[in-house]
Amino acid sequence: MNTNSRSIYLNTIFNGESKNKVLIAKAPAVCYEIIELFDTGPPRPTGIKFCDTSGNVGNLSTGSPNYPQHGGNRGGSSTSSTDNYKITANLTGKAKCVYDKIEKGNSTINNFLKKFDGDFPVSHLTYELNSNLPSNTNAVTLLPSNYMITIQLNSNNITNRATLMVARTIIHETIHAEMFRKLLSIANNGGNLNGLTKTQLNSMLSNGDFPGIYKYYTKYGTKFQHQQMANHYINVIADALADFDNNQHSYQFYKDISWVGLQSTDGWNNLSSSEKARINNIIKNFNNNGSKTCK
Template sequence: MYDKLNITSNKFKNAIQKFDGDFPVSHLTFNINNSLPSGNYGITKKPANYNITIEMSNTQLSKISDLGSVVAITHEIIHAEIYRKMLSAAKKGDLNQGEYSTQDRINYINSLADNFPGLYDYYWKRYKPTWNHNLMAQHYRNTIADIVQQFDNNRLSRQIYVDIAWAGLRILEDRKESDAWSNLSPSEQNRVLLNLKNNFFNGISNCK
């Protein structure tokens, strides 16, 4: 699936390339972790020593469609990209602010505000523990949809790709709705749920 994404989606390839090269802000490592709990397709670990690790569960991915797997992988890539931006602002190899000097913390937050205002807004200005997924729900769903649409060669309507990008971005870790999901009308939410059922969970599964 990863190899096919690299071939079929320029946006996915470009996202991965940000972690390559001689002097990247961070490196990216992919691992398989089939012990992730049911319904958890992947996890992105916090940066450590200039490296971000993504763990995907083949066991869980086998339970959803190919498009669902692409959404799940892209979802984790975006988590990594958010961390990469944070490392870029911090100019450090980790995000352990408790070990930063006071000036380092000030420089870090100011850099976020200057360079990544959307990230700064959710992470600092109106922080809540679910800031990461709230940020993704508001600002990254179209990016996920773009990558899935390229992978699928425009087989379906744009609306379906946008709707299945909601996977993992509706009900968050605290069991509350994301801000962006709450702003949808009931009819829009019902449409999304139907498209998730028909295309994320069900649908073509040739890459298993």
Template sequence: MLSQNSDLKTAVSVYLMQKNYSAASIKLAADLLNYIANDTVLRTNNNKLTQQIVQLSLFTNKFTVNSFITFWSSLNTEEKMILQNYANNGVSANGNFLKPSAISFLNWALGYLINNNTMSITQFENWFMSGNDMSNNLTQEFITDLNNQDIIKPTKRFKSNNYVNCIFNKAKTAPNFKQYLKNFDPDFSVAHLLFDLKPLPNNSEANATTAEPDRYWIEITLNANNLDRPWLDIARTLMHEIIHAEMYRILLSLASTSNGQIDKDELDNMLNNHNYPGLYEYYREYRFQDMQHELMAAYYRGIIKNFLKQLDNNITNSQAEAIAWVGLQGTTAWNDLTPAQQNAILNTYFSWRNSASKNCY
């Protein structure tokens, strides 16, 4: 195999020279090459994915030879071809090398998949490989987001939409937004957070949905069919959904199943017998599906209002207050307002929305 691939031969030779041809380095290189030689996907001639795997496993600390072999052995041929096809599509026009954007993504993808067993390769493809083509600069920005522990992970569909990505980049600068994202830092949190962009099922007109945790992932999906609105209104949706995700994170931290879902039976027991009186009262009165908007209307509108002001200090307090109410009509807090107060809020919101900018810079 080495005789058929000069780049691979050069990489292994350099590695062995750096290690002074120690017995351990010779065995490690031999184990890797023997494994590749017996793999129907990786052993093909001039395989750029194979070259990248050899470079990463021998010259970096992203993953070890043994961890790579364990990971790759767990995949079937169809799953292996997801990464192989990505590499094939990322080869330069002359066929001599991988494009820089493809190298950057594969470096992150291989390290992430090998070191995280909470995601299948097909789920990974759906989230991070499906979407419009990206420029090299946008790909680098995408990789930066994916590598940043304090930033929610965007899907490729989300990141490749210029309007949504511009709003997302603005939101990342707001202190309130960053504060909540830190709650999902993998060093401290039980949950991972993801932003996606696609039409919602059944032609739903909702601005977005936040799914219950599954395999410790909380997925926020922005409705791709409902983007014809002011950029600040979409930013408000992002913050609204982050708060939903935060509530799910708290519930998951109290009671989770082995597959990273909320254990609702255990949650009943936890809230009945432990010191979470405020949370329990809302859970008892409104149950699982309805408690979140009730809590948000009662306690989180000020956070949304401050977030909006952090992004656009030209809006008035009454406008920020009205925007923060969106999606919370029908709650107890809303129903406690007089009809005159409700109408004033709605009029303020729609008056602002009708003239607010849909351009994001």
């Protein structure tokens, strides 16, 4: 992203004429759109719009005036409107225990979560249980819809899975969500990625905000995420697992189990036969013998 200098402005619209205003504004019956201005490239709309009829819009940093609150408290149960939350964990039992430990941790994954939890997040994020996923699917991350990214965990197998492997699943899916969030931040498509053509995706990625995604999307198309994760996120997953697990195992162990779900990638195929055999053996043994409790 071109972040040498970035400012967030209100785009104030008076009778169809746009005027850039800073974060404090006063005007009678006026509508606002929040946009981002960069050193290079055109202004980018955030998709956050609101209208005020009180004549006093106030200061956006305090969240005090009459506009839809595009955020709220992290965690807890869902509310009636997507404008009232940022991250919602509709989880129970072991899944909630694992998520809570990850959320309280100190790793790159926590930095990803914070990007969904700022004053004006690009997207909301929901974690929920789904009993209808196939038995061989631990979780799915749905395409963004109306500024919402949803991660669904398979509730049928969580109890019998090693707790650290459930943590790996949540971490893995959170990386998917962060990749979608990045795409959503440059897509002017009403909070959705569905319906965008390959030409449109190429065009918005070619602006240079996310060269890594652009590189992998150009090579692999819509299947780019696992390819990029295999080459660049194994250590990110391993760090988060070590943090979750209080470093009870070697770092190589955490790297090895981070490969689950990424074994159909070029990154995996580039490993030696002995490395792949070791990793598969570690994963198999831990799936069978790893602790299934969370506390």
